[in-house]
Amino acid sequence: MTWPHPFDLLPVLLQGARVTLEVTLMAAGVALVLSFVVGLARLAPFHPVRFLATVYVEILRGTSALVQLFYLFFILPAFGIRLDPMTTAVIGLGLNLSAYGSEIVRAAVRHVDHGQWEASVALSMSPALALRRVILPQALLAMMPPFGNLLIELLKATSLVSLITLTDLTFAGSTMVASTGRAAQVWGLVLLIYLVMALPLGWLVRRLEARLSVYRLPVKT
């Protein structure tokens, strides 16, 4: 069966879209873990830990994601660390996004009312227990909407991995342009596929937020 123009391009593009989704999900996992580690480190009571975490965030936010990916891809091999493009992409995007994610974690934890900490101390909870059982459950709610936006940013940022030879949706688009010359159709379709992936993501996050807000504490006046 042959598809009419421009949909004959779809099978190749959708294969690329699959890689895009894979990179997005794996990088989101890396970014989520690092966001909590770095975000909490920035609130740590030890100055050197806070300082290192701040340097981490400022370097990753101060330079370009593409420069970071190229750095991992071209310079690490020279130090004997060889990563395949997929691993490079997941680590590179995960590191980059974690700098923004850690700010979300930090802001959300600081946003929790100070009385909650004091009450935990009064109940003689250890700081770790208070964080885990009292503070984080409340902070998680505040993190949901910004994390949702970050996930869409990540999905869009994965287009950069096409430049380090990973065969994602954008890369599939480039190869299709090279082989068919139908630039307008290819790039138009690629844009639409990204849109179709991003819009439900935003919708899903808003739904999840609405579900979770049931557990929100009554607002103090």
Next chain:
Amino acid sequence: MQFDPHFALEILPALLRGAIITIEATFGGMALALVGGLILAMGRMSRAPLVPTLCLGYIQFMRNTPLLVQLYFVFYVLPLFGLTFNALATGIVGLGLNYSAYIAEVYRAGIDGVPAGQWEASIALDLSPRHTWTRIVLPQAIPPMIPVLGNYLIGMFKDTPLLATITIPEMFGAAEQIAGVTYRYNEPYTLVGLIFLAMSYPASLAVRHFEVKTGTQRARN
């Protein structure tokens, strides 16, 4: 592969020439986005049928698809319609079209942030619409917008390496070219990262400083 300071010094002038193009593209793109954002924001507030929907559709599309693919689209597709610019102008148009979608929301949030009572008071005092805007609404709406716009300016600056993919010889493109000719990746990419950091970190400190300053000003009112 060691970092060779002599080689780094040798390639620095070429990178700084690229940095000038980077800065030109950033300010050009920002100027276009400031105007485009204003048109979109006014379109969203317009009472004409369909105009607000179209503007919202444009904003959603731009915010949910990757800038890299948008740049490809502008670069490969506009010439098919007889619109040919040089590469740098194409890049500026691409950046401007993308960021105008974000900046439209900044304008809207700024104007929505002015309390409704200010509008009502202007009507009660029989101020003309022009006076209401220029003397009452905009002076209150603009200061909170400035740090947000500053952050978008920094964001656009960090997005400029993407322009290298559409043949614009900005700083990252210059580094790629050096790496391609000499097979030395460490020095050019490290220097590009450092130059980015050297420009964007002070800029983000300035934005934060302004934020704190206007924040306290607003609290005093």
